Amino acid sequence: MSLQPKHYEEIFRQFQAPISKVYDCGKKCAHLNGGKPVCCSTDNAIPIVEKTEWQLLKSRSDLWKPYKAVTPDAKRELADLKGSDCCAIECKGVEHCERDNRSVACRSFPFYPYFNPAREFIGLATYWVFEGQCWVISNVTIVDKKFVKQFIKSHEYMFKQDEDWRETYVEQSANHRRVFSRRGDKFVVVGRDGNYYWVLPKSGGKMVPATNTQLKKLRKGFVEK
Ligand code: SF4
Numbered sequence: 692m693s694l695q696p697k698h699y700e701e702i703f704r705q706f707q708a709p710i711s712k713v714y715d716c717g718k719k720c721a722h723l724n725g726g727k728p729v730c731c732s733t734d735n736a737i738p739i740v741e742k743t744e745w746q747l748l749k750s751r752s753d754l755w756k757p758y759k760a761v762t763p764d765a766k767r768e769l770a771d772l773k774g775s776d777c778c779a780i781e782c783k784g785v786e787h788c789e790r791d792n793r794s795v796a797c798r799s800f801p802f803y804p805y806f807n808p809a810r811e812f813i814g815l816a817t818y819w820v821f822e823g824q825c826w827v828i829s830n831v832t833i834v835d836k837k838f839v840k841q842f843i844k845s846h847e848y849m850f851k852q853d854e855d856w857r858e859t860y861v862e863q864s865a866n867h868r869r870v871f872s873r874r875g876d877k878f879v880v881v882g883r884d885g886n887y888y889w890v891l892p893k894s895g896g897k898m899v900p901a902t903n904t905q906l907k908k909l910r911k912g913f914v915e916k
């Protein structure tokens with residue numbers, strides 16, 4: 692069964708914590724995007740939601756509208772959506788953001804639920820294509836435990852309602868391992884226990900604890916203002 696508006700409503704209720712109570716990460720990356728947070732601009736990330744989530748969002752607020760692709764790149768990106776249960780939407784912009792009416796993607800970014808090769812949901816990994824643009828990806832230690840807890844609980848709820856979402860992230864996780872194995876590089880997972888781990892390349896997904904000193908080196912991947 693696919694997620695219905697009432698399920699999204701429950702996810703919105705369960706998942707409200709900010710990534711960090713200390714840092715406003717939107718201020719950390721805005722210099723790379725004309726003064727606006729990188730992930731709040733359709734030039735960088737087009738929000739794709741299930742039509743049922745869109746149904747809920749539009750019943751709660753006029754913050755969102757359907758996104759119309761204009762550039763050839765955007766048209767290509769959205770071509771796969773034809774005939775699917777998902778659609779592209781766009782918000783009015785960061786000046787008009789309503790915390791309660793953010794999509795699940797807004798609440799989760801830059802993280803996705805990471806599954807190990809045994810298909811266990813063991814933590815949070817990042818959308819690596821935003822490396823160098825997203826400050827959080829280079830500063831993962833700022834993530835609050837409350838955010839991690841709510842992220843996990845709400846996504847487990849999501850997978851319970853709709854197995855297809857689990858499959859999507861199982862595939863995404865396998866793809867992450869493939870890409871980083873090709874790069875010969877390890878990547879970070881924020882574990883369900885709030886600790887940090889490396890997923891080693893060409894290892895069949897083997898994980899080892901990450902030290903603070905090692906994690907600090909990730910900061911080099913982001914050019915601060
Ligand atoms: S999540 Fe990343 S891209 Fe989005 S506002 Fe925060 S630092 Fe910027």
Ligand code: SF4
Nearest residue numbers: 731782784785788797
């Ligand atoms: S709703 Fe808020 S968090 Fe989501 S894209 Fe718009 S400005 Fe960013």
